[in-house]
Structures are given as structure tokens and as C-alpha cells.
Amino acid sequence: MKVLVPVKRVVDYNVKVRVKSDGSGVDIANVKMSMNPFDEIAIEEAVRLKEKGIATEVIAVSCGVAQCQETLRTAMAIGADRAILVETTEELQPLAVAKLLKALFDKEQPGLVILGKQAIDDDCNQTGQMLAALAKLPQGTFASKLVIEGGFASVTREVDGGLETVKLKMPAIVTTDLRLNEPRYVTLPNIMKAKKKPLETLKPADLGVDVAPRIKTLKVGEPPKRGAGVKVPDVATLVAKLKNEAKVI
Amino acid sequence: MAVLVIAEHEHGTLKGATLNTVTAAAACGSDVHVLVAGHNASGAAQAAAKIAGVAKVLHADGASLTEQLAENVAAQVLALAKNYSHLLFPATAHGKNVAPRVAALLDVAQISDATKVISADTFERPIYAGNAIATVQSSDPIKVITVRTTGFDAAGSGGSAAVESIPAVDDSGQSSFVGREVTKSDRPELTAAKIIVSGGRAMGSSDKFNEVLTPLADKLGAALGASRAAVDAGYAPNDWQVGQTGKIVAPQLYVACGISGAIQHLAGMKDSKVIVAINKDPEAPIFSVADYGLEADLFTAVPELVKAL
Secondary structure (H helix, E strand, C coil): CEEEEECCEEECCCCCCEECCCCCCEECCCCCEEECHHHHHHHHHHHHHHHCCCCCEEEEEEEECCCHHHHHHHHHHHCCCEEEEEECCCCCCHHHHHHHHHHHHHHHCCCEEEEECCCCCCCCCCHHHHHHHHCCCCEEEEEEEEEEECCEEEEEEEECCEEEEEEEECCEEEEECCCCCCCCCCCHHHHHHHHCCCEEEECHHHHCCCCCCCEEEEEEECCCCCCCCEEECCHHHHHHHHHHHCCCC | CEEEEECCEECCEECCHHHHHHHHHHHHCCCEEEEEEECCCHHHHHHHHCECCEEEEEEEECHHHCCCCHHHHHHHHHHHHCCEEEEEEECCHHHHHHHHHHHHHCCCCEEEEECEEEECCEEEEEEHHHCEEEEEEECCCCEEEEECHHHCCCCCECCCCEEEEECCCCCCCCEEEEEEEECCCCCCCHHHCCEEEEECHHHCCHHHHHHHHHHHHHHHCCEEEECHHHHHCCCCCHHHEECCCCECCCCCEEEEECCCCCHHHHHHHCCCCEEEEEECCCCCHHHHCCCEEEECCHHHHHHHHHHHC
């Protein structure tokens, strides 16, 4: 069974982005970029399936600018066997990415696609579900546990109020939540090995997909700032403030 | 054209997030309908009919909808979609699971986590963990939107909409429900609570977390929350996580105990009305958003607070 894992290049988790003064977006020039953390979990899960002998090949995919190659090399250093870059400088929205992935799904015929549940830049949380819809496949989103057995994927999902387990007929689409696994550290020998693994580059047109954005961003602004509060010296003052000033207790 | 809200419900009871979504829907168009798709959920359909501003409730009742599987619920929404200009889901785990599936099948984009309706095609939504707010405009004929409930007030009661039964879709046969582990609790639900007591990595262990924070939550009638660090360390269950990728909350009072205040955590709680931070590190970023900061060891301050209340 092949496993397809889409990965996104995003502004690093630890970077606090700044809004551009002209309101056109956030400033990502010279900012550290990394693999979306949820996608790292997705790659790790796929590689573990291969190590258990369940998966035969792990294919990492990224859609975006040429620098996404670095993200794909990281995926291969974690253990993906090969990579595909769908290269474009156009802004890609989740629906467009889902369509590109659907085309690659048809081409590669994987038994499973594992994606991160959301990217930490646009916070959309859409691509996996959209791919599942377009490929007419079942979905197991926000997974904290994945078991593959007898042509079915059992997915334990993080839902409001607890956990839920669903059984999906494969091929299936799974999106990862934080507790699915803890991705391994990438070692230097594996980084070196990843450089020699195959990386194929395609254009959206090669896949016959129109990636034109449907949503226009009119403006990007700062969130409303909270006024600075006060430090209180002790518990008694805190209680008095909450009772008399804030009136919340 | 009318606007459709996809209700969230459980065991025949309408969930509160539906009310905030109705408010967002009313800002998109005047004719608001609510879909209750479930099995034996007529209680929820009756409750939806009483929401102020709802013109009609569509009730699909069928075994395929019992467990709210995404494949079936999306198909149910899709069967109605062409009659509507907007489809609104609460941005809950369930809404986030189903909405993109519907959008893709309609070949339209989705607007996630809308916090403000500017006009029928223009919305505000947070990006980068809430560090920026994007104003976005959709050119699609049907707008599929998930609504961040903290951005909208709950709709009131006093409505008397008609409830219309519609046929339920067939089961997709692609997925089945195995089981659910629900955290049993007498406390208010995290996203609906007026007061939240939340703990971070400094709690040190699951036992300490419960021993120190439970009495405070009991005293305040509060829900319990946690930072990602505390959840990852196993001090608190997954569904207590407040933050960018966990729950987004905006209670009247948020008490952060031993939480440093990473941007991802702040993204989940900075719209709370009053924030109290108890932390012994004077440099902790949580103090920059707290209305009242108490620089103290939480293991002495929290019990003292319980006594003082």
C-alpha cells in the first residue's frame, strides 16, 4: 500500500508574524519557514506504517513555490521514499490544493492519504476534508490514533467532549491532530540520504487543474489590542478587584 | 435567497453553538432556515424552531444520521444546498469536519472561522493564530462558512418557526461508527462556560492539576481548561486544550494558572472579558494580556484564592 502525505511550507511555529503597514498581508520576507507541524506528524505516521510493514511506499507532496523542495527534503529525511512538487507561484487556496491532490491521488492510487488537520498560517482546516469529498472517499479527521487492518482504517478522533472512533473503508483520508505521535528528530545521515531521493516537479497545468483563487483578501489588519492590565500584590486584592471592579464573581 | 444554518445537536438537545451561528446567519440574509439532521432528534428540531429569527426548520430523521458521520451529513446538506445563498456551520469539531466536504462537492471555497460578517460576501477571519485579521471576499455563488462562536452573540428565544420533515439520505456505506469516549463531567462545557480555570505546564502532574485547580473550579462553577504543554504532558485530557488548534473560548473570566502564554495559547483565550494570570515568572507573556496579574507561586496562591472566595 502506498501512502500519500501532503506537506505545506509555512512560517515557523515560533515566529510571531507582523502585519504589513499597507494592510496587504503579513510580512514573511526573511522569516524562518518550516514544515507545518501537523504535516510533520502526518509524515511520521506514514513512516511508522512503513516500518511496521503496512505501507510499502511513502510519497510526500507539496504544492507551492520552488522552495517547497526544502520541505519535501525534510519529509524524505524523516523517511518518505520520494517526493512530488507541484510548483506554482500563484496563491493556492485549500480548494485548489485539494484538486491538485485529487489529480495526484488518481495518478498514484495510494491506499491512504494522511494530511495535517490544519496549516498554522491560514488556519483553514479544510484540505483533507475537501480531498475526501472530491475523491469520494471516507474521512477520519483530527486523528489521535490510527489502526490499519483488513482493508479498513480505524481512526480515533479528537472531538468536542472526548474521543470518537470511526471505521473507514480504504482507500481513506486521515487528518492528524497533535497527539497522534511525536515526530522523530531528523538526523544528519538521514538528511544526506534524503538529498539523493527522487523529487519530481510538476505544474498545475500538467495535472489539468485550474488553481485560480476564489476568495479575495481585501485587507489584513492587526487584531484589536488588549489594554495592559495591572499587577496585584496579593490574593485579597485580586478577589476585591474581581468583585468590585470587574464584577465577574 | 435564504440562508441555511446546520444545527449542532446531541441526544436530541440543541447545542449552544447553533445559537451564535444563527446570529451570524441573520447578518448574511433575512430568511434564516435551520437544518437538524439526526436520528430521534425532534427535541433539537423543536428547540431550533423557538430560536428568534429562524423562519423555518428542516428536520431530516434517519438512521444514517445517528452518529453524525461526515459522509452522510455532508450528503444531507448537499441535497438542500442549491436553494441557499449561504451555508453556515458552527466552527466546532463537527462543523469543521463536515463543512469543507460540502464546499468541495459544490466546487466553492470555504471561509473558516468567520468572526464578523461585513456584508453578504465579505467576512473577517483570524489567520496566523489570531495575530492578523483578514478581510476576505468570496465570489462563489454559495458561501460555505464556519462561524467562530465567540465572535457572535447567541440568538435569543421567542421564535415559532414551522418544522418541515425532509427525507434523510442513505448511508454512504464508506464509514461506520465504532464508539465514543466522552469525558464525564458535571462542569459546564468549555466553550459555553462563563468562567474557566486553566492550568499549564507548571502544574507539574495530573494529580497536582486536579488537586489544586478542581477546588477553584468548583468554587467558581467553572469549566477546566489547559494549555497545550499541560495536555501534551498528560496532566489534562485532550479536549481541555485551549488555543489555536484546540478550543477557542471567550468566557467572562479566564483564570490562567501556571500558563506562560505562548501565542498559540493566547489565540484561544484572548477574547475573554477578564483575564487573571497567576504565575511566578514576572516575564511570562501571559501578563501582557492579563487584566489582573498575580506574581506568585500558584501552589500557595490558588488554595488561598479558594479560601478567599
